[in-house]
Amino acid sequence: MPTILVDEAVARPRLDGSSSYLDQRLSGSRGIFDRVRAISSSGAVSVDELSVVEEVLLRSDVGVSTTNVILESLRTHGAPDGVASAVRQELLDALGEDDRSLHVDCDEGRIPVWLFVGVNGVGKTTSIGKLAKREIDAGARVVLAAGDTFRAAAADQLQLWAETTGADIVRASEGADPSSVVHDALERAKARKASLVLADTAGRRHTSSNLLDELSKIRRVADRSPGQVTETLLVLDATTGQNALTQAQEFLAAASVTGIILTKLDGTARGGIVVAIQRELGVPVKLVGVGESADDLVPFVPSEFVEALLEA
Amino acid sequence: MFDALTDRLERLSSSLRSRGRLSDADLDAALEDVRTALLEADVELGVVHAFIEAVRERLSGDVLQQSLTPGQQVIKAVHEQLIEVLGSSALKVTYASRPPTVILLAGLQGAGKTTTAAKLALWFKQQGRQPYLIAADLQRPAAVEQLRVLGSQIGVDVFSVSTTPVKVAKAGVAEATRLGRDVVIIDTAGRLAIDEALMREVRDISKTTSPHYTFLVIDAVTGQSAVETARAFHESLALSGIIVTKLDYDSRGGAVLSARGVVGRPVVFASTGEKLSDFDLFHPDRMASRILGMGDMLSLIEEAERTMDADVVAESAGRMMSGQFTLDDFLSQLNQVKKMGSLGGLMKLMPGVSKEMRTAASSIEDKDINRVEAIVRSMTPKERRDPSVIDASRRTRIAKGSGTTVPAVNQLLNQFTQMRKMMKQMAGGKTPDVPGMGKMASLAARSAQSREQLPAGFEALGAGMAAGTPRPGTNSKGKKKKGGRVTPPKQR
Numbered sequence: 001m002p003t004i005l006v007d008e009a010v011a012r013p014r015l016d017g018s019s020s021y022l023d024q025r026l027s028g029s030r031g032i033f034d035r036v037r038a039i040s041s042s043g044a045v046s047v048d049e050l051s052v053v054e055e056v057l058l059r060s061d062v063g064v065s066t067t068n069v070i071l072e073s074l075r076t077h078g079a080p081d082g083v084a085s086a087v088r089q090e091l092l093d094a095l096g097e098d099d100r101s102l103h104v105d106c107d108e109g110r111i112p113v114w115l116f117v118g119v120n121g122v123g124k125t126t127s128i129g130k131l132a133k134r135e136i137d138a139g140a141r142v143v144l145a146a147g148d149t150f151r152a153a154a155a156d157q158l159q160l161w162a163e164t165t166g167a168d169i170v171r172a173s174e175g176a177d178p179s180s181v182v183h184d185a186l187e188r189a190k191a192r193k194a195s196l197v198l199a200d201t202a203g204r205r206h207t208s209s210n211l212l213d214e215l216s217k218i219r220r221v222a223d224r225s226p227g228q229v230t231e232t233l234l235v236l237d238a239t240t241g242q243n244a245l246t247q248a249q250e251f252l253a254a255a256s257v258t259g260i261i262l263t264k265l266d267g268t269a270r271g272g273i274v275v276a277i278q279r280e281l282g283v284p285v286k287l288v289g290v291g292e293s294a295d296d297l298v299p300f301v302p303s304e305f306v307e308a309l310l311e312a
Numbered sequence: 313m314f315d316a317l318t319d320r321l322e323r324l325s326s327s328l329r330s331r332g333r334l335s336d337a338d339l340d341a342a343l344e345d346v347r348t349a350l351l352e353a354d355v356e357l358g359v360v361h362a363f364i365e366a367v368r369e370r371l372s373g374d375v376l377q378q379s380l381t382p383g384q385q386v387i388k389a390v391h392e393q394l395i396e397v398l399g400s401s402a403l404k405v406t407y408a409s410r411p412p413t414v415i416l417l418a419g420l421q422g423a424g425k426t427t428t429a430a431k432l433a434l435w436f437k438q439q440g441r442q443p444y445l446i447a448a449d450l451q452r453p454a455a456v457e458q459l460r461v462l463g464s465q466i467g468v469d470v471f472s473v474s475t476t477p478v479k480v481a482k483a484g485v486a487e488a489t490r491l492g493r494d495v496v497i498i499d500t501a502g503r504l505a506i507d508e509a510l511m512r513e514v515r516d517i518s519k520t521t522s523p524h525y526t527f528l529v530i531d532a533v534t535g536q537s538a539v540e541t542a543r544a545f546h547e548s549l550a551l552s553g554i555i556v557t558k559l560d561y562d563s564r565g566g567a568v569l570s571a572r573g574v575v576g577r578p579v580v581f582a583s584t585g586e587k588l589s590d591f592d593l594f595h596p597d598r599m600a601s602r603i604l605g606m607g608d609m610l611s612l613i614e615e616a617e618r619t620m621d622a623d624v625v626a627e628s629a630g631r632m633m634s635g636q637f638t639l640d641d642f643l644s645q646l647n648q649v650k651k652m653g654s655l656g657g658l659m660k661l662m663p664g665v666s667k668e669m670r671t672a673a674s675s676i677e678d679k680d681i682n683r684v685e686a687i688v689r690s691m692t693p694k695e696r697r698d699p700s701v702i703d704a705s706r707r708t709r710i711a712k713g714s715g716t717t718v719p720a721v722n723q724l725l726n727q728f729t730q731m732r733k734m735m736k737q738m739a740g741g742k743t744p745d746v747p748g749m750g751k752m753a754s755l756a757a758r759s760a761q762s763r764e765q766l767p768a769g770f771e772a773l774g775a776g777m778a779a780g781t782p783r784p785g786t787n788s789k790g791k792k793k794k795g796g797r798v799t800p801p802k803q804r
Contacts (some may be wrong), residue, residue, distance in 0.1 A: 035423070036699060055357060058357050059357055059536050061354075061535035061536050063352070064348055064351050119533075120422075121421075121424055121585075122422060123421075136462065151458070153457040153458035153460075154454075154458075156454040157452075157453045157454035160453040161453070162452065204482060205558075205586070238540075239420065239531070239534050239535060239537050239538075240531075240534065241533060241535025241536065241538075241566070242352055242353070242354050244533075244535075264420075264422070265420070268537040268540040268541060268544075269536075269537035270537075273535065302360070305561055312469040
C-alpha cells in the first residue's frame with residue numbers, strides 16, 4: 001500500500017459527527033500539489049505520486065473517468081519534466097485549443113442572439129446582466145429578452161440589470177410563453193436597430209424532456225429572421241459535481257450549446273468537471289465568473305484555470 | 313438520486329454472486345467498485361474513504377454468514393452503513409413552548425434557499441401551523457420580490473423592510489409574535505464564496521433572533537466542495553440539520569452523504585421538484601433502500617395518499633382487485649395521476665425501474681395522457697363499462713370523436729384487456745414471480761416491465777394504481793389477498 005494512503009489511514013475520519021478529522025483532512029489538501037513538486041523524479045511516476053495526483057484531481061471534481069485517463073497517461077508516458085508539469089500538460093491538452101470568443105457574426109440584416117440556458121440557480125440572469133454591461137461598454141446596442149417567465153421575479157431581476165446598464169428590455173407577465181417574449185424582443189431590436197439580443201430562459205431540469213423541448217422551440221424562434229442565434233451559452237455552477245456532465249449532454253442535445261459560462265469560480269469549488277465536459281463533449285468554456293461585481297465575468301484562460309486547479 | 317450507485321452495486325452483486333465465498337481479493341475488488349460508485353456520485357473523497365473503511369470493518373469484523381451470498385453480504389454491509397450515515401441522530405421538529413418557533417435558513421447562492429423557505433412554510437401550513445416568512449436576503453436583486461410572489465402563492469405573509477438584514481430579521485420576529493404566528497422562517501442572503509462578511513451577517517442574524525433551528529440548504533448536485541461549505545457553515549452557526557434541494561435532478565446526490573458525514577447533523581427535509589408541494593421530510597431508511605434498488609414505495613404511497621382523492625382511489629382499487637375494473641375507473645385513475653404531477657417523478661420512486669425506463673417515463677407528456685383520455689371520453693358509458701361491445705363501426709366513431717385513428721383505439725383496447733386480465737390474476741392471488749414488496753410492488757413492477765408495449769396512458773394507469781392502492785391491510789373493499797408479504801428484491 002502506498003505510504004500516502006497509510007498516512008491517511010492513520011487520520012482516517014469517523015462518520016460519527018465529530019468534525020475534528022476534517023481539519024486535518026482539509027489542511028492536508030491545501031497545497032497538496034507541492035508535495036508532488038517536492039518529489040524529484042525523472043521519467044517513471046511512482047505509485048505515491050499517482051495517488052497524490054488522483055486525490056488532487058478527484059477533489060477538484062474532474063471526475064473518475066477523466067482522472068483515470070490522466071493517470072493512465074502518466075503511467076505510460078512517465079513525467080520527464082516532473083509530475084506537476086506532466087499533469088498540467090495533460091489538463092491543458094484535455095481543454096484543447098478551442099475558439100473561446102463570443103460570436104456576433106451573422107447574415108446581412110439579421111441580429112445576433114445569445115441564448116442563455118442552464119438549470120436553476122446557476123446564475124443565468126446575473127451572467128446576462130454582466131455581459132450586457134460589457135457589450136454596452138464596448139458600444140453595442142443591447143436588447144434583453146426576459147424569457148424566464150417561470151421563476152417568480154426573474155424578470156424583475158433582469159429589469160434591474162437593464163436599468164443599471166441602460167439596455168432595452170422586453171418582458172411579459174409571469175407564465176407567458178417564453179418564445180413569444182423572444183420574438184417580441186427581436187421585433188423591438190429590429191425597430192430600434194439594436195446590435196445584440198441577450199435572451200434569458202427559465203432554469204430547467206435537464207431531466208425534464210418537455211422543458212427541453214420548450215427550450216428547443218425558444219431556440220428555433222430566436223434563430224428565425226430577423227434573429228440569428230450565434231451563441232447558445234450553458235451557464236454552469238462551478239460547485240456542481242459530476243452532474244454537470246449530464247447537464248451539458250442534455251442541453252447540448254436540446255439547444256446546440258456552443259460554449260459554457262462557468263460561474264461562482266471564486267468559491268471553494270474548482271470546477272474541474274469542465275475538463276471532463278471539454279474532453280467528452282467538446283464544448284469549450286468561454287467565460288468564467290470570479291466574483292460578484294459586474295466586471296467579474298472574464299474570458300476563460302486554460303493555463304490560469306489549470307494553475308488554480310492544481311494550486312488549490 | 314444515487315441511481316448510478318444502485319446500478320453499480322447491482323452489477324457488483326451479480327459478478328460476486330456466482331462465487332461461493334468472499335475472499336480478500338473479492339472484498340478489495342468489491343470495495344473498489346463501491347469507491348468508484350461513491351466518487352461518481354460526488355461523495356467527497358474523505359467521506360468515501362471513511363465509508364469504505366466502515367464497510368470493510370463490518371464485513372471483516374463479523375463472521376461471514378452462510379445464508380448470504382458474498383454479493384448480498386457486501387450489499388447488506390453497504391446498506392447498513394448508508395442507513396447509519398444518513399439516518400443516525402434523526403431530528404424531530406418540535407415546536408417552541410413559547411411561540412414562535414424560529415427557523416433560520418443559510419446556504420450558498422443558488423442552492424435554493426428562497427424557494428425552500430416558501431416550501432418549508434407550505435409544509436408547516438399543511439401541518440396546521442401558521443407560518444410567517446421573513447425576507448432577510450437584501451443582497452440578491454429581487455430576492456425579496458421572489459419570496460413575496462411565492463408567499464402569495466401559498467397564502468403566507470412575507471415580512472421585509474429595506475434596512476439591514478439583521479434589523480429585518482429582528483423586526484420580523486417581533487411582528488410574527490405580535491400577529492401570533494407560531495413558525496417563523498428567515499431567508500438569508502447567499503454569497504458566491506464562503507466569505508467572512510457573509511458568515512458575520514448570518515451569525516449576527518442568528519444572535520439577534522436566537523433561532524430554534526438552523527438549517528443549511530444544500531444543492532444535491534454539489535460536487536466535492538459540499539464538504540467545505542457544510543463545514544464552514546457548521547462552524548459558524550452550529551447547524552441543527554440539513555435541507556437538501558434539487559433531489560429530482562437525476563442520478564447523483566452524493567453531496568447529501570458528504571454533508572451528512574461532515575456536519576454530523578441529519579438531513580431533515582428534501583426538496584424533490586419544482587412545485588412548491590414537492591417537499592417533505594427526508595427518509596434515510598427509504599433512501600438507503602433506494603440506493604440498493606429496492607425503490608421507494610413508502611414515499612410513493614405517501615405522496616399518492618396526500619394528493620389523491622382517497623374515496624375515488626379506494627373505490628377503483630377495490631374494483632381493480634376484484635377484476636371488475638372499467639374504463640371509467642381507468643379514467644378516474646388517469647386524472648388522479650395527472651393531479652400527482654409528472655409520471656417521471658412517479659416512475660423514479662418505483663422499484664425495479666431501470667434508468668432507461670425512467671428516461672422514457674420522463675418523456676411521457678401530458679398530451680399523451682390527454683390522447684388516451686380523449687379516446688375514453690369518446691366512448692359511451694356502456695362501452696366504458698363493457699369494452700367488448702365495441703365493434704368496428706363503434707371504433708371508427710370513437711376514433712373520429714377523439715381525433716385519433718382506429719389503430720390507436722385498438723391498441724388502447726387491447727392493452728386494457730390485458731391489463732384487466734393481469735389484475736384479475738393478481739386479485740386471484742396468482743401473483744407471478746415478480747420482485748418487489750408484496751403485491752403492490754409487483755403490480756408496479758409489472759407495469760414497469762410492460763411499459764414498452766403499453767401506450768402512455770396505461771403506464772399512467774399502472775403507476776396510478778400502484779400508487780393508489782391502499783396499504784396492505786387497509787384495503788377493506790378489495791378481495792382478500794395475500795398482501796403484505798415481503799419478497800426479497802430481485803437482484804439484477
